[in-house]
Structure formats: structure tokens, C-alpha cells
Amino acid sequence: MPDDETGYDPYRELFERSADAILIIEGDRFIDCNEAAVRMFRAKNREHVLQTHPSELSPVTQECGRDSREMANEMIAKAFADGVHRFEWMHRRADSVDFPAEVSLTSVRSGGHMTLHSIVRDISDRRRLEEELRHTQKMEAIGKLAGGIAHDFNNLLVAILGHAELLSCDLRDQPALLTHVREIHNAGNRAADLVRQLMLFGRKGARKKSIFDLGELLRESKKLLERVIGEDVRLEIEIESTQLHIEADSTQLQQVVMNLASNARDAMPRGGELELRLRSVVRRGGDLDVDALSPGGYAELCVSDTGEGMDAETMRHAFDPFFTTKAVGKGTGLGLATVHGVVERAGGRVSVRSAPGQGTTFEILLPLVDAPLTEKVIRDSSPSAGAGETLLVVEDEKAVSRLVVEALEGAGYRVMVAHDGNEALSIFDEHHAEIDLVLSDVIMPELGGPAFLRELAKRGEHPRALLMSGYTGDALERSEDLPPEVELLEKPFSPRELLQRLRTLLDR
Template identity: 35%
Template sequence: MPAGAAPIQLSGERRFQLLVDSIHDYAIYMLDPQGYVVSWNPGAQRLKGYSPDEIIGEHFSHFFPAEDRRDGLPQRMLAKAFKEGRYQTEGWRVRKDGSRFRASVVVDTIRDENGAHLGFAKITRDITERFEAEAALRLSEERFRLLVQGVIDYSIYLLDTDGRVTNWNAGAERMKGYTADEIVGQHFSRFYPEEDRAAGAPAHSLDTARREGRYETEGWRVRKDGTRFYASVVIDAIRNESGDLIGFAKITRDITEQRRTREALEEARIALFQSQKMEALGQLTGGIAHDFNNLLTVIVNSLDLLRRRAKDARDLRLVDNAHRAAERGARLTQQLLAFARRQALTPASHDVNTLIRGFEPILRRACGEAVALRVDLVHRPTPVEIDAPQFEAALLNLVVNARDAMPDGGRLTVASGLLEVDAERAEGWGVKPGHFVAVHVTDSGTGIAPEIVERVLEPFFTTKEMGRGTGLGLSQVYGFVRQSNGQMEIASTVGQGTTVSLYLPLGEGVVNADDAPEHGAAFGGYGTVLVVEDEPEVLEIAVELFHALGYSVLTATDGAAALDVLKRPDSIDVLFTDVVMPAGINGLDLAREACRLRPRLQVILASGYPIPATSPQLAGLANAAFITKPYRWSELAERLKSLRAGGNALE
């Protein structure tokens, strides 16, 4: 107001009219008692599109959709406002241009000081944006609710701040067995195993989610029927706009099958690693045994030659002592070769039950008086193709180990049975699927810890005290069984005992092999022998042996040099060659080429890696014999005698 100007005098009615006319966001107007418009503010014109001249005198039902007019909604509103003095609602309204908007409506009854009804005051506000936002939110919430309820493979539910269940989806009911009525309001800790509840796991999970916003874990959970399942669990803290914690969202997934798959894969990985490790150890021990056999060949035969020349009793005693030590070394290499699956086997068809019964007296003596031995054999034929003495040695090894595991006595069972091995199990074993004969040696002894079971087949690994074992017993059994196309398994529980199982392929019939022929006596030979050996010490002792047997000797240090000698016109009666030689022509190739050049040539193959007589590597070699290092001069003489008699020691 300008300085000095007199204030404008306005009546109360005029002031109110100016106030109403200045409001543009609300439609404020009056109706007479029948609902006809008698006033109209600028907010009403802006909201509904009508000017005062267009709408004053018109019935207010003009603003309602046709369906509401047909339903009598305008009349009911006025009747309710007249009766109660006020009526408030929300609904759709229609502008002049026909467009609709969502309106918040208040209708008040107007009376004079005497209570006479003068009409109605009506205030309308456009809430379309808010209504659409709320509708979108409701739709989103409904869709989310339907989504959550439609998920049956996940348990999805909410917890209050104390951990009580506030809602429950169909997946939770399917997974845990509770209906919503049974579980809403209950504490979520009831899904945990007793030992986890005692350890405070439920409280820890909520504390972590409250502190860090999220908690994720895996563990066992319990269904309503008491069964357990392995679960993947995620708990998220839920906070409002102010950051206050209002509860937790919990998602649980049953991963029992995935866990079993993971465990199976891990077991397969461990088995593969163990198999590769055993194979690597086999190659290593086989190589060591081969080299050691070369050394023993020199030692044993040098002692043989010395003994033939020694006269003094003391010298003879020293030579005999050295001989016994060398023989122990030879047995050690045979054990190493057994583990490496390179021992010379003479397989024949035998009935396992017959072998066990025939060997039972020795097994009982090995058990001693403190161990009760029980033999339980299947009442069916059990034919297998095996080397009988090696099988008996393996069985004796297992019985002695079992006896040692029961220092205070106990029970020991040797049992046989039949087992069908499917393709999956056969692949894991590294054998062909089919029927197998099972031999189980079970004791009631101290048992073996799981981490030791994994190592007991390794050569030189032993749990026995110093001086009571070389650690080659089980590895020798393992090598024998694997070389016989079978498998070996060990099951043990600490404090309860151990079962070692041998599985051997079932054969078709039983023809017990004759006993091995006795070694022939040494004899003096004559003629010329070509000795082929790359190790100088072994070559030297072989030359000495053939000289002692009456032969003239030619030598070569590799296959190529030997072929040069064979192509010369010299008379050669015998080829004596090492099988394994440096790069170039090996002993087998040399023998084949030598027989082609000299068809009447006699061949003796020598190796620290014994080759079975049935090996396809030896096919086509006529008038040939095989000898395993370390060989004795008497064995060499026997091979020569057999060849001179026209036999073939490979047949």
C-alpha cells in the first residue's frame, strides 16, 4: 500500500470471494440444494474447462462420467452430504473437452444461522498424477507378489527385525513343508538344525545382515518332517527411506543335488589324481627296479664265479652271505616290479575258491593263535585267469597285514563273491565292464585313518614301526591285481577294522595249470654267442658267464652294431640281447631282424622289465627264450639247454 494511502475497506463476503478467486489449483464452487452450480472460481474453470457463463445454472452431474450418472452417483453424494453434513470421496470426472481426470472431492452442506439448508460447497482437486503413481505402484506390487508366489524352486519370504516370518511364498511351502498359516509369526531359527541353533547361527546371520546389509552362506536346513536339505541362503536387510531397519528379505535354494554333484566331481578328481600318482610311481619304481636288476646281475654272477674259484671256508662263507643279501635285493626288485605291473606273470585258469581252500592251512598259521580266521566262500564257480603263486602271495600279504592290525587278537574273514561291474564303475576302475570275482579280507583291527588310506598303496609307505615292514606289501598286491586286469579297493574305519577287496575278471572255465617245470642242471655249452648289452658292467659279467659255459663270445653295445656283426660271415649260434637299449634298435626289433638274417639262430632276450610269454611283442619269434634280470648262470644254462633241445621258451 502506498505511504499515506487510506486502507481499502472490504466486507467479509468480498474478502472471501477474493480468496476463492485467487485459488487456481482447486475447483471451489457452490451448488443450490438441487445441485445446480451457483458460483464458479478460476480454479474450477482451469480444472474443468468451463467459463462461469457456460456452467452457472447447470447441474453438477455434468462433470460425472455417463456410467456414474446412470448409476445415480451425483444424487447419492448430495443426499449423503445433506444427511451427514459432509461427504468426501475420490472418482473420475469429465472436463469440457471430454477428457477424464481423477478427482479428490469434498462436499459440505451450507446452512444459515437458523439451520435452513442453503445449498452445498464443493471443492475438487486433480489427483490424476498421484492416482496413476499409486496405481502403478499397486500394479508393480501385485506383479511382484504374483512373481514371488509363482516361484516354486526358491523359498522367498520376509522377516521382521526380530527374525519372525511375516510372509511366505509357494516355494517356501514346497521346500520346507509349512503352510503360511503354520509359519507366519514363527521365528525363522526353526529351519536350522539343532546344533546350529545351539551355536547361535540364526542370530549371527541376522547380525551380519544388519551390520553389512547382506549375509550369504550355505548349510543344512530342516523341513517340517525333520528331513534335512543343503541350502544356499541369502539374507538382505530392508531399510526405509530414513535408513531405519524394517526387516529382512530371505531367499533359500535347495542345492542338495548340486552339492552331491560337486562331491562326486571332487571324488572323481581325487581318484584321477590318485590314479595318475600311482601310475607315475609305477613308472618310477619300474625304472629303478630295472636299473637295480642290472646291478644285481653283475653282483650275483660275480659272486657265482667267485664261489666256483674260492677254496677257503671263510671266503666261501663271505660269498654266501653276499649271495643272500643279493637275493634279498632281487626279491625287493620283484616287489617293485609287481607294484609297477611289470612282473612276469604266468596266468592260467584257476578257481579262486579252490586256491583259497588249498592255501587255507598256511593262512591259519600266518594268523597265529590270537586271531580267529573264518573262510566264507561263495557257493558258485569262481574261475579267473591269474598267476596262482602270485595270487597266494598277495592273499598272504593281506592276511599278515590284517594280523598286524590286531595286536591283541581279533576276527579275520577271507570271503569270496561275485560282482557285476557296470560301464560307469568299470571306467572309474580302468577295466572292462562285466562280471568279477571278489575276494574280501576283513579284520576287526585298529582301522586306518582316511588320510592314510590314500597312501597305503604307495611303495615304501608303511605305518609299521622300524624294521617290521618295507612298505611294499600292499603295493605289490595292487600291482599284481592291476596287471591281472582287476582292481583293488580299501575300506576302513578307525577303531572298527579294515576290508581290502580284490576284484578279478570272471573267466569261463577252470583248467588248473600244471606246476612250473623244475630248473635243469647246468651244462657245458659250445659255439659262439653274440652278447648285446649297453651297460658295460652287465656286458662284462655276461661275457664271463658265457665263457664259463664254454662259449666263444662276440659283443655289441647297441642294436645297430649287433646287426653289423650278424651281417658278417662269422658263425653265430646264439644271440643274447638286452630288450631295453638306448635310442635306435631295441632288443625285440634286433631279435626279429636277426632271425630273418639267420633263421636257425637261437635267441635269448634279457630284461629287468619281465615280459609275459603271451605278450604280442614276442609274436613271430621262433627258437627264442626270455630271462629276467638279475639272472643266474644256472638259469642261463637252463635256457640254453632248452633252446639246444629245440624248444621255444616263449611258447
């Protein structure tokens, strides 16, 4: 009731100031609505809403074979009959944009009149959050699954690739047999690529991060990129800024560039141009709400191709794991999911612009760090033999340890073998003076690699160490207190890669 003196009417205030839209229906038209209703439906003013038929606030779509405007009329009739009716509904604004809403209808009888009070709440934000949560959960489940499979697969691949490589040395003068071994080796390598993708994608936490120069990484990647894109595609690399120090896993970042390049190649079957443009940009507070990046300096990498482009539907799903438009056997749909994961883990964002026939541009933003380099991105390929150094190999998987030992001994190392961390401890106790380096698996029953090294550290022993990591998942994140001199070698690796890493470590 309005206050007689001031004219203040608390009920009218409640109606006008409600954040939810309130509309009153009599018969089949609106007789009143509040300000929130005008705003929510983007109407010009109250009159505009009142002139609109209630069913016009629904999109003209077919749901379960029925017209949604017809259904809206039925809902209203039902609420008049039942008294109260609550449901979720798609509404249409005056500018033809649809939004999800929660609607509550209450029929009210007063003085022989029947009216319907409709309260409409916009639930777009809630829907978006639900969608994000679902997406995150899906990604996590797929990531776990993928990582788990990759882990088991990896040990098999190390054995397959390694023995194939050893065999091809033995068969050097039997060309007929050698071809078969080469085929095994090639197939194994393709499988290893796939597993690497799966593992990159499945891995949640960042691995050993280092600070490196993104420009340098691009320059170093040029040869590899050219090989990936083939002769028909022209490659243009423009590095416009220097000192682009970022903190990430450089191997993973290189994978990001390769994934984007191979997508570009696939989009340009008749050739074209691939351009990588790198520069530093500054993000200010104002740009924030777009992608939730904090203000500061970023390295911006744009990867553009002149290929066939993507339609809106493809673009919407492009980053989903296992989404591919390529033929069976041609694409796994993990390329961009991996790109997305790696970039996000480095604190950055990736977005895409494209249209059919207009080419595609991926834009990656990575936060710059103000700190000196901890890694020089140089991929060396010098031959690498042992010089009689003694290595302690700790590996529980027999197939892997046999192979590793064979490769190491063949290359001129002295090797001691332990099958788990405990055995390794007792060997180390006895021979620590002779051991030049520890080569250990990460996950082993009883005592794993990181725990073994920590145990040694407690005793004041800090041997040079190389960890062979399969699926790192959680196990390695918990070992962040590992001494910095411990390096990682990712499975599957070939004997050659193993020997190179060892040589570099021992010569350091």
C-alpha cells in the same frame, strides 16, 4: 507374476523346481524354502526346515578354534550388511550327515523388510572327483619316481648279486670267507625284493599277460605261502570252483597273494589262521554302481586272517603307497599299493573288511576269460646247463654284461657280445646261422632290444629271444607288436634264474 486365469506363476515354479536348495531368511529364522531344500537337508517337510535355526544346518565343529555355528551366524550377518556373499561351507543334514556345499547369500530389501536369499548347492560329487583326481595324480608321480629309482638300482643289484654268487662258488673251500659272501648275498636279495615291489608298483601298463588258472596258481603257491607265514599260522586253501581262467601277469598275481599273506602274518604275531577261499561268482547289472565292474563272471579270492584287524583310519589309508603302521625298517607301505595296482590292471577290484580285534578279509574280484590257457603255472627248479649252444648277448651296461657272459660261459654256452642294438645287428648278419638264442636288454641307447628284434623280423629272422627287462614303464608297452616267442626276464635276476629260463626256452 501369476497368470490371473490359470494361476500359473513362473517365478514360484522357478523357486520350487530349482535343483539347488533355496531358503529365505528374515531376521534369524527361515520364512520359506523350496522342495530341494527339504530333500537336501533330509527334513521331514517344509515346516521342519522352517522350525530349524539357520545355524543348526552347520555341524558343531571347531574350525580354527572357533565354533562353526557361531561362524554361520556371522556369515549371515555379513551378507545382510554387504548385500552378496558367496562361499563354500560344510552343512549338516537332519540325519546328522555332513556334506560340502556352495552357498550364495543375497540380501534383498523390499517394503521396509530385509530378507536374505540363500542358494545352497550340494558339491559332494565335485569334491569326490577332485579327490580322485588328486589321488590319481599323486599315484602317478610316486609311481614314476619309484620306477625310475628301481631301474638304476636294478643294474647295480644284478652286478652285486651275480658277483656274490660267482664268488661263493670260488670260495667253496674257504668257509670263513664264504660267510661274508653269504651275508652280501642275503642283503642283496632283500634289496632285490624291495626293488621288485617298487617296480611292480611303478609300472603303469600291464606286461606280458597270459591266460592261466588262478586255482592252479594258488595250489602252486602253497609251499611258498607256508614259508612266508611261518609255523604258528595255520594255512587253509579252499578252491571251490574249477576253470578259473584269468588274464593277467601270473608273476604279479603271485606277488599279490604273497603281499596279503605277509601282512596277515604280521597281524598275527601269536599265530592264528590264514584262509584263502577261491570261487567263481557272477556279477549282475544291479551290483554295478558299487564298484563300476561290468557284469559277467569273476573269480573271487577272499584272503582272511584272524589277526589284530584295522581301525577305520588305517583302513582308509591301507592302499596308499608308503602308508605303514609298522616300525621303521619293518614295512615300506608298498604291499597293498602294489596289490591294488596289479588287481586294477587286470580289470579287477580289491576291497577290505576289518575291525580292531576282529581279523581282516581282503576280497579280490578278477574277470574270468572264456579262452584256453596260454600258461601252465609250474615253477620248475631243474638244474640247467648249456650244451654248447651259441647265445648273442646284447647289453649296454658293462657290469651286467660281464656278469652274464661269465655265468653263461661258466655254464657251457658259447657267447657273442654286443653293446647295443646296432652292433647286435651286424653280428647277427654275420653269424645268424650259429646263433641259437638272443639275450638282450630292453632299454639301450640308439637301438633297444624290442626295436632290434623288430628289425630282425623285418628281414624275416625270428630267433628265439629272451629280453632282460629292468624298469619296463613305457618302453615295453610300445613294443606290443613283439613276436610271441619273445620272453621276459625281470631284473634283478640271479645267474641261476637266468640259466633256468634259458634252458626252458632252448628245450621248448
